[in-house]
Amino acid sequence: MNNAALSVLPTGAAASRTAIEPSILYFGTPVVLLSTENQDGSFNLAPLSSAWALGQTVVMGLGMEGQTAQNLGSRPDVVINLPAPALWPAVERLAPLTGRNPVPATKAKAQGCRYEPDKFTAADLCSAPSHTVRPPRVAECPLQFEARAEQVRPDASGTFVIVEAVVQKVHADPRIVVPGTDHVDPTAWSPLIYNFRHYFGLGPELGHSYRTQTPRASEASPSEQ
Template sequence: MRHELAVQHGPEDDRMRPGAAYRLMTSAVVPRPIAWVSSRSADGVDNLAPHSFFTVVSTDPAMLAFTSVGRKDTLRNIEATGEFVVNVAPGPLFEVVNATSADYPPEVGEFDAEGVTREPSLTVAPPRVAGSPVAFECRLHEVRPTGNCFVVVGLVLHAAVDASVAASDDMVRRPHVDIGALQPWSRLGADEWGLLGEIREIERPRYDG
């Protein structure tokens, strides 16, 4: 037996409301990696917030994208300055990552409010999170309105990888991160978060026809 749920079509009384669709998708499209995005407002306030609609969108040039559900401080800051940093949300900072999701007013910076240690970025003004083992400094490529959301695409200018998670002796030519050492958090449904479970390796097949 399946529950048949009308999302966009069907009688209005039987159709899922937007909030219901959000709850279904965020509990079924899992796990979602977290972009812990640092940005700086035009007034110099350092913002930090987690975004779990996040992925790679290009490798040449290197680009990352995250989605702002509605118009939030992170989006406004990036539109104003054109810069941001995507920090990986590591295991030891679980409570702090969650705390920075609170709806602080624009004039309050999450770095200071939650006691998050800054680290200067090399190519952009917004700081990196000192406790994050991997950070990507980005310049805004585009903001694409999509439904009730905004997809923010950033061109990666610089990557900072802590030696504790580096899985290669030559990170410039053969970069690789030790996922076991990284221990990134992911978002699941409702108030659920997740760490890594079982990790399997399998070689990608090649078509020889």
């Protein structure tokens, strides 16, 4: 069934729904790549599909046994890199890798992970120096947030770690910024979306919030272009 068909389905009490029990609930969230510092001063890079922003704070959910959670527990510097849709193969190259050595039993058995100390090279990605934190940025990512993890705590299930990271500096590809402003152009920027373990980009714009402050690129004054 395509989106056009979905748009004409009846709503409310007349619409039927099926009760299901999916194994995962990744209902369409942005992918981020987290770069953190290992105990020996080297750097780890890991994909993440559970992240959202509240003001200048990014809240993230991490596997408790991963190297990223271990790193942020004692070294709070982090870079939150947001890849564009075309980078999905690099994200998938990172997916079966872990910076933990030895590999935790759950990761080795259930997820088929293997230890990899140089994640940047393994994913065919380049690092770029950060300005305010030690871990490097992912050069290919159009948006990069340098941040510091201010809170790292277990979730309610005791299986994951919840991280609240305050963003200190934002780097953006000039091609996705409205000229002469600090606004990301939503028509130029498309995040990589993780939708029930499949990768997607965004479709055409449908509308905008009444709270938006982002001018259209065509509305910028000649001096700003």
